[in-house]
Amino acid sequence: MNEVLTMAVFASFALLGLGLTLLAGLRAWSGWLELKRLELGGAAQARGESSGMAELIEMADLKERIRKLESIAACVDL
Template sequence: MDSATLVTVAGSAVTGTAILAATGLIGFKQWIALKQTELTTHNAPSVGLPQTAARIDLADIKERIRKLEAIAAGVEL
């Protein structure tokens, strides 16, 4: 291989690496912004509905645990 080919391949590799690094950095910054938005909206006071949904989910989980404990104890439901 002559030197012109080596310089072209090396330049392409450096350019490709720089593009990938820049794309990754942009994506990471946007992901951080998304997580900050999620944290600020999660800590905001809510109006009844999310708490109600959380209580329903908690009751469902408790019911599933009760059923699993009954199965483990050998009790017929």
């Protein structure tokens, strides 16, 4: 009987330790995800504060890329 009780105590402590480890891991994962959300939000905010000229240059670049892709799709050499 004593041996069964000892094994039950060990098993309960092991299960408790596993639960605490999983809880700590989940909190770390949640913190990492929050950090990535903040990084992405900061990058989006930095892009939102760009000047109008930078947006025009970026739009022209995108239009040029689209034109090149359309010419490739039509099998036309540039």
